[in-house]
Amino acid sequence: MNGLPVLIAGGGIGGLAAAVSLARNGIRSVVLERNPGFQEIGAGIQLGPNALAVLDRIGAGARVRERLIPVGYLEIRDALEGRRLIRLDLQGAFRRRFSAGYGVIHRGDLLTALYETCKASELIALASAAEVTGWDERPDRVEARTADGRRWEGRCVIAADGLHSWLRQGIAGDGDPIPSGHATFRCLVPPERMPEHCRVDGAVLWAGPDCHLVHYPLKDRKVYNAVITVNDGSTDVARGETVPDAQVRRLFDSVGDQARAFLNAGTGWRRWTLRDREPADTWVKGRAALLGDAAHPMLQYAAQGACMAIEDAAVLADRLAEHEDPQAALDVYATERQGRTARVQRLSRWMATEVYHPGGPPAKRRDAMLLGLDEERLLHHLTWLYTPFGATA
Ligand SMILES: Cc1cc2nc3c(=O)[nH]c(=O)nc-3n(C[C@H](O)[C@H](O)[C@H](O)COP(=O)(O)OP(=O)(O)OC[C@H]3O[C@@H](n4cnc5c(N)ncnc54)[C@H](O)[C@@H]3O)c2cc1C
Secondary structure (H helix, E strand, O other): OOOOEEEOOOOOOHHHHHHHHHHOOOOOEEEEEOOOOOOOOOOOOOOOHHHHHHHHHHHOOHHHHOOEEOOOEEEEEOOOOOOOOEEEEOOOOHHHHOOOOEEEHHHHHHHHHHHHHHHHHOOEEEOOOOEEEEEEEEEOOEEEEOOOEEEEEEEEEEEOOOOOOOOHHHOOOOOOOOOEEEEEEEEEEOOOHHHHHHHHEEEEEEEOOOEEEEEEEEEOOOOOEEEEEEEEEEEOOOOEOOOHHHHHOOOOOOOOOOHHHHHEEEEEEEEEEEEEOOOOOOEEOOOHHHHOOOOOOOOOOHHHHHHHHHHHHHHHHHHHHOOOOHHHHHHHHHHHHHHHHHHHHHHHHHHHHHHHHHOOHHHHHHHHHHHOOOOHHHHHHHHHHOOOHHHHO
């Protein structure tokens, strides 16, 4: 086996999970992160049982679970009238089918849990302020360059550099991700500001025409994560700029009293615009491969972007451990992951148009569909998604 480490460009959720998975397989890695530290902005993330099972398997589960909130249910409500359309209890039958469970976590806490797991391994080197600007391929290795002039030798390079992946251009060369026309605003709401009907132990989604609003508890239930999304045709690139509350609230004019009370509780909103891509066939070029959002950016509506990155990480590490030749390993990894991640990318778009954002008659059809789903059928529909790697043999 080539003794050189795997070079991982990007120390986000996918990059750190890849390092942890590789170490689990006895493979050294170097994580090159452009930021001065390994940090995430203050917002929440949902982790499905597929991701939690993988985190357990790669040895990061205990640290993640120390910080995870295993919320009691997922619920969709009509944002106009407030009516509950569907609720999925996450204990009981859900837990019997998906034993790893479901939870929500502050992004910073998830990254810290992965970071601590990396620090505990002698096989992982973490380099911050190391922006990868290119790499050269040699017959037996790659040499990555960082903006500070350093060069790094590895057996292969993994592009885990996120939605706006720069490395992707050297691998797939397919330009910018596609604007969805949707903008998302996030903030954290202290319990005393939350209206009574929203102070609940579930992840609740209020679905309205061309918009939806989500809240769930975070940080030992001491705060609520608020994420609200509008289809306003935005095409700019926004990465967390602060927007005045009044401006945000105006975008959600159509919602009814219950959803509005939640909207009004939020303050200090920050704005992101959402992009994704069509599923792509090219994830690998020579000794370089894509992982996470760099490979399969998706809208957040299935709450699976990070979950898929975590699954990618485990598969990548297993294949690199099995194959002497890194190129062969990367090819097998890509083939194994492309079908599943493409399905989740498509599901995420479908959720926007058919479930979260329809208005008028399509909303009525959505309501009928959701109200007609019993628990058993819902769990059946979710099995491919929530089973790690989709392996439902
Ligand atoms: C509003 C919103 C809500 C979401 N909710 C969920 C959810 O509930 N559940 C879920 O599973 N997913 C969710 N997602 C998706 C999830 O956030 C992403 O899929 C996930 O963060 C992707 O991880 P990643 O490691 O691929 O990329 P990132 O987390 O973006 O990490 C990329 C890293 O690469 C670094 N980097 C970039 N360029 C370079 C370079 N040239 N050299 C070195 N480093 C570089 C960056 O600084 C960053 O640290 C949500 C997304 C959004 C926008």
